[in-house]
Amino acid sequence: MAAKLPVCYLDSPLTQLGWNAQLEKDFAPHRAAGFVPARVATEDRHYYNIFTTDAELIAQITGKLLHESTPTQLPKTGDWVAVAVHDGEEKATIHAVLPRRTQISRKVAGRNMEEQVLAANVDVVFVVQGLDDNFNLRRLERFLVMVHEGGAQPVILLNKTDLCPHTAQRLAEVQAAVGKTPVLAVCGLTGSGVKRVGQYIHEGITVVFIGSSGVGKSTLINRLFGEEMQATLPVRETDAKGRHTTTRRELLVLPRGGVVMDTPGTREFHLWLADTGLQDTFPEVEAIALRCHFTGCGHTVEKQCAVRAAVQAGELSGDRYKSFLKLHGDLTKLEAATRQSKLARKASDRVALRAYNQFKRDRLEDD
Template sequence: MQLEILGWTPSLAAAFEAVASPSSIPARLVRIEGKRALASTAFGERFVDFPSRLRRGEGVAVVGDWVSLAAADSARVEHVLPRQTVLARRAAGRRVRRQLLAANVDVVFVVSSLDADFSERRLERYLTVVHDGGARPVILLTKAGPCDDPAPLLARARAVAPGVDVHAIDVLAGIGPNAPRAHLAPGRTAVLVGSSGVGKSTLLNHLMGQDLMLTGAVRQSDGLGQHTTSHRELFVLPQGGVVIDTPGLRELAPWADEDALEETFADVEALAAHCRFANCAHEHEPGCAVLEAVDAGTLDPARLAAFVSLRHELQLTGVQRHEQRRRDRSFAKLARGVQRLKRGRR
């Protein structure tokens, strides 16, 4: 297979040459299974081994990564090449850490269905994550067939996604089936993200032209979908392009800088430029153009509340990240001291 089909570029080739040994070959990670991964090379797919430093911590490798393989050494991963973009969230649990979902993606298909799953607030969270990682978001509103009138939900999605393409689709009913393909091309990588049961696997099967992934029914009790995808995997499309499928996310805590909000909330930021104070928090300050827009009915108060809430969440996460790094450094220093003490007693 030609690596260019998978997204290989001259900049990646230069990065590979900088770290590769004479026997090394480049590859892209297709699927990760514990201590090994399935990787795609110019010579086909093969399973490769991971060193422990690439299986945990900040240096963890993820589906979509480009790597160099020590081909002469049982196809062991040597290096992860610099990433062009990333898709990451704050990992679940108490410890403050980043969880990578995919790497080197050009387009993120944010998939939500036109039923009980639809939520402007969830869309805002996905868009913040996508903007922070450097990829381009596209919103796909699935299950348009059973929806009596998709237009109101389409309008609501577009209102919280300025400048983002939004499509109502239903590949089973033949509604907008080619809309996703308009954002794909040979060498381009897309990733599917969204809640469980919104139709990601159905969409992937449609793009691949065959039933690769199982699809699950929606529960009648609450209208929510059931898990069908259990792992992340990269697929090469017959018509060109690459798609990474991901399991449904129950929650999405953004791992992002506050700057990511500038694109997600471009309408709020445009109003903020006219506030009396440069550091206006848009909560109670006099001369706040954003609050004036809410009072005038030109800005949805729920939209402003979401902006303020996400900003506070990102600020708190930033403080927690700093504190976690401080604790990690203190622990590492203590561990080095213990090791020196042990060596001194020998």
């Protein structure tokens, strides 16, 4: 098998991780300063798992970088960083983060509105939704706004086809709502449709799986690898809610090329300021809105509103109009959303975080 791999695959482990000419250029000053490039696989508050050309290391950032960075500028899964490797130890220090090409962020609960970067430098984002009780078109649209806003290409995966007696109907419904965004029906259980997912992944491409907890992100990734690489747990039967099995982000290199990232379920994600994302998610509504009489029309009570006229004329579906208004509202009411998500924050998140931190501590002690 190995002999059949292209030479570049064997020669350049950095290329396997997604390294390219632009990054090499961005990295020049850091190379001159004696640092080596690495990609962040997982991160928590203080420790990072990173991949260099030949090793997986645990890294910490310098105090200087910590003080000079805002929280979103700190290294995130998928980031390229400049590191100093400590000889004879499996440890490194991160001195700088290279500019990001794309990023996937969500709004998180906190004292103030806070942007949390889920993944950096991704090309394709698989937005996964279950065809069981999890299915929710409005939520799907919110995820799409998030992806468009971050500059990546979304692909929708409707998973668990085995649990849905009318997959074709759902597929058509979603496709009608999302326009040109590709929509695939898949089954993590049987592997059906997973080959077509793989067609979006090849060397030089980084993909990430996002979606609520329990929709099957890790299962689909396992399928892609053809082996169990992630722990998966059964969904709680009563409410189709997941158990937040994945408590940290993972970055994995597919044997035939391409980088795959897993994320923990984004249960309480809210929209980040997503003006461009809104336009990309509702292009037809935005086009109609150009004809509204008032600039800054709210499309609800205003006179001579082209959007409402379009709904009345049957040119725009009532459902589309409603979800557009909802997102429109979400974007202007971030403050309220933050308060809500604070209330929604569950103790289980803290438990998961604690378990992960313990895991990291154990791991460091093993080293």
